[in-house]
Amino acid sequence: DAGVTQSPTHLIKTRGQHVTLRCSPISGHKSVSWYQQVLGQGPQFIFQYYEKEERGRGNFPDRFSARQFPNYSSELNVNALLLGDSALYLCASSSTRTSGRFLHEQFFGPGTRLTVL
Amino acid sequence: QKEVEQDPGPLSVPEGAIVSLNCTYSNSAFQYFMWYRQYSRKGPELLMYTYSSGNKEDGRFTAQVDKSSKYISLFIRDSQPSDSATYLCAMSEGNDYKLSFGAGTTVTVRA
Numbered sequence: 100d101a102g103v104t105q106s107p108t109h110l111i112k113t114r115g116q117h118v119t120l121r122c123s124p125i126s127g128h129k130s131v132s133w134y135q136q137v138l139g140q141g142p143q144f145i146f147q148y149y150e151k152e153e154r155g156r157g158n159f160p161d162r163f164s165a166r167q168f169p170n171y172s173s174e175l176n177v178n179a180l181l182l183g184d185s186a187l188y189l190c191a192s193s194s195t196r197t198s199g200r201f202l203h204e205q206f207f208g209p210g211t212r213l214t215v216l
Numbered sequence: 217q218k219e220v221e222q223d224p225g226p227l228s229v230p231e232g233a234i235v236s237l238n239c240t241y242s243n244s245a246f247q248y249f250m251w252y253r254q255y256s257r258k259g260p261e262l263l264m265y266t267y268s269s270g271n272k273e274d275g276r277f278t279a280q281v282d283k284s285s286k287y288i289s290l291f292i293r294d295s296q297p298s299d300s301a302t303y304l305c306a307m308s309e310g311n312d313y314k315l316s317f318g319a320g321t322t323v324t325v326r327a
Contacts (some may be wrong), residue, residue, distance in 0.1 A: 103309035134314060134315075138225065139320075140319050141220070141306075141319045142304070143258070143317070144314045155313070157312050157314070187259070189259055191259075193313055204265070206262075209258055209259045210259050
């Protein structure tokens with residue numbers, strides 16, 4: 100089975116621009132979460148979507164938004180990019196049915212590395 | 217104060233040594249405790265999880281949780297060069313899926 104996939108792999112933008120990152124969850128997973136991992140730090144929770152509804156939001160400004168589509172794929176949008184938005188953006192999917200070692204296990208994709216110049 | 221504290225290291229050990237990693241946390245509502253391994257340029261992958269307090273062993277890996285002290289540990293026995301990676305502790309309150317991560321400890325196992 101394919102794991103979580105993310106696109107693009109790398110992205111370079113300039114300050115003030117907008118970016119869209121994409122994520123496809125593991126087949127059958129209905130929940131998608133987004134995390135931001137700044138170099139040298141652990142991932143920080145941004146959003147979680149379940150069945151196309153926002154289920155949780157981390158401490159991020161309104162410049163960050165996301166949505167989930169009927170096929171459970173997801174997009175993360177960031178407006179008015181700042182230098183501090185440079186990070187690895189991780190998508191994780193999970194299932195309400197046990198598909199991993201435990202019910203809440205989140206499976207992470209390889210991430211999109213965003214560089215803001 | 218961060219919700220989850222983890223010494224970022226780095227930690228360098230010879231092959232065959234025991235690697236000891238730990239995290240402390242402040243949120244008493246955490247019920248699920250996890251250790252993820254992250255190789256360079258990859259996403260994190262789950263190594264171990266523990267629900268509430270106790271010990272769990274899986275091959276060369278042992279996870280311990282002491283909720284009374286708000287302290288969790290991961291031990292890697294007979295470490296191998298392939299264990300060289302960043303190890304992240306993560307926790308959640310259980311009913312939601314938000315994970316709170318530590319900063320990660322970078323481990324290098326020397327052959």
